[in-house]
Amino acid sequence: MRLAGRAAAAPAVAVAVALAVTGCAAPETLSASDDRVQVITTTGLLADLVRHVGGDRVNVGSLVPDEADPHSYEPSLRDVRNVVYADVAFSNYLLLEQQSVIKALDANLDPDAPNISLAEGAVKYAAEIIPLVENVALDTVWLGLRVRGTGEQYRANRASDVYLSGTAVEGPGDLVAYLTESFGNPEFYVDSTDGFDAADGYRDDTATLPPDAHTHMSWAFTEPGVYQLSMGASLAVAPDERPVALGERTFTFAVGVDPHSVPGMDGVEVLDAGHADLTVDIDTGDLYLLADPHGGGDAHQQVYDPATTVIEVPNKALHEIPAGEDFRFLGRPGDPIFQLPQAVLGRHVHGEIDPHLWQDVGNAISYVELMRDTLIGVDPDGAREYRDNAARYIGELERLDAYVRDTIAAIPESRRHLVTTHDAFGYLAAAYDVRISGFVTPNPAAEPSLADRRKLAETIRNLRIPAVFLEPNLVTRSSTLTEVADDLGVRVCPIYGDTFDDEVTGYVEMMRFNAESLRTCLTEPAE
Structure with missing residues (x-):
């Protein structure tokens, strides 16, 4: 049953990310000498579904061990070895897994092995998806960074990196854009206090995001007035490739002043509420503002031209810098500072769809159907067995769905x-x-x-x-x-x-x- 032509020895491991050996239980081992179809999944939950479909014809391992958190798990060298031997891979994706897990999978999987993103693929099998609707009930605009598009013309994929970099700031004071990690530790994306150096490919004052993601940030300004922030973007398709330069634009902030009185910007549009992102489109190379000013979700997002749009930082965003070492990067305790809040504390890079589809049993059935058809494509001789196994398991899942519904009712x-x-x-x-x-x-x-x-x-x-x-x-x-x-x-x-x-x-x-x-x-x- 083993796929023809696969080498008995592992090829050289192309480690695309820094890999940490964790203390969690080791996953099951895949092997080139095993005649069964070798399947790697990102999580144990997906591995359980595959085992029910594949039965005795598959050997399944998962990258994220039980009791570990897929949002933060760092893959080990043993995990990478399992990827190398896999005939097929299943991930949930929709940015559920830590990006390093996806990079380890995509960099080391045999190019001929199917690499299935279940949450996206299951839509064709009638899976129902739920958009992530964020709370916009804040007094000021939420402002983050976003990547749109697929970058298909550059051969971008989900393991690619998009760099959004501050290259210059003009204004009466300093601008610091940062993300507050867990326990309050700041990670700086733009910091005008130490100048800008774009000579190394926009790697200073830079945020790194995967395609089709966005992140929340805090924005602090030390003095009232008008600020102009220049941002550039580049795309690294693979770790060993030089980044491709995309566009560069200038974004305007009115800090504690009338946003309609910005010199040289008559008839401006003002963003003063809701959720907005400084956005790069990796299909066109354009940078612009993508905003949902009234909190209506994706359907109400609009593109705003930075040349005619002002982001308002109102006087109600004026705060005093708290005491404590954690806030010294903003200035001295008690000094005034204007700040747009991060809104979501802690690292929170995600896509636009809630990735936890399996909490609806109907969606798990769609996963099973996609797994069945994928395994048949990899191992046509087992088609009947895969269909029979899937049919039995789907029947069990349908009974489970009714049980969950009746129990909660x-x-x-x-x-x-x-x-x-x-x-x-x-x-x-x-x-x-x-x-x-x-x-x-x-x-x-x-x-x-x-x-x-x-x-x-x-x-x-x-x-x-x-x-x-x-x-x-x-x-x-x-x-x-x-x-x-x-x-x-x-x-x-x-x-x-x-x-x-x-x-x-x-x-x-x-x-x-x-x-x-x-x-x-x-x-x-x-x-």
Whole structure:
């Protein structure tokens, strides 16, 4: 059954990223001497689905081990070795996995092996997708960086890097654009305090993003007035290729002054609310502003020309620099500073679609159908077995879907409020009539702020929520959720999102467990 022509020995490993050896359990080993079809997946959940479809004809390993977080896992050298031996690869993608996982997969997989992005491919099998709609209920504009387009003419792929670089700032003070990592550590993208050096290919004062992603940022200005920030973009198709220069544009900020009075810009459009991004289109090379000023989501995004648009930083964005070493890069404690907030604390690079499709069992069925057809293409001799296995498993999943629906329906409607560690259960909510009433942070790598904590407590108190839900693999990062629950006298119950552990080892078991945990914990009275 082993594919003809595959070498018995591993080819040279093309390690595209810095690989860290982790302390997690090692994945199953793929082998060139194994006659079965060798399958690599990014997560254990996907591996479980493949095993049900492939049966005895496949040997399956996953890059992210159980109990690890796919949002932050760094692949090991053993993981790369498994990729080298794979006949087919399945990732979830839609930016679910850490970019280093995707780079390790794409750089080391045999070019002839199918490399399937399930979340995107499953749409052809009737999977239903949910856009990520972000909260724009802030007093000032959210401003980030974004990449649009595919870069097909440059042969760009999901492992390519797009560089967005500040090349110059003109204005009355300094401009610092930064991302607040977990625990408050800043990562600087643009910092005019130390000048600009673009001679090395825009690598100073630079943000690096994968294609079709965006990131939130904070923007700080030390003095009121008009600032003009020049930004350049380039695209590195592969790690060993020189970046291709794209466009360069200048963006204008009105900081604490009337945005309609900017010299040389009559009849300007002003961005003063909602979500906006300084955007590079890697298909055209253009840089522009892409904004959703009224909070309507993707359907309401508009392109704004930087030459006729002013980003307003109003006087209500004026703050005093807090005391403490963490904020010294902004100036001295007590000094005034204008700041557009990051809005989402912690690294939060993502795409436009919620990637957690499997929380709706109907979408898991679509994954199974795509896996079935992919395995048939790789191993036509096993077509009948793959079809039979998939049909049996789909029947089991259809019964699971009904069980989850009936179990959650037993919860009184007024109590179907889900409060979790991070925003990973939108599909569960949409498919089974549960309301996402709150989460500690939008992303599990983020360290919650005091405002996050206050909002969480107020939500639990106002809705009289009897229980909150914690993903077991995030226990070590869940102090805010458990402390707030303890203060309010509510239960902390388990729920599984991205990964398995020793207690829950398969997808069907996970979904049954989650439904039962919700029913048990939410039907009991609040204290």
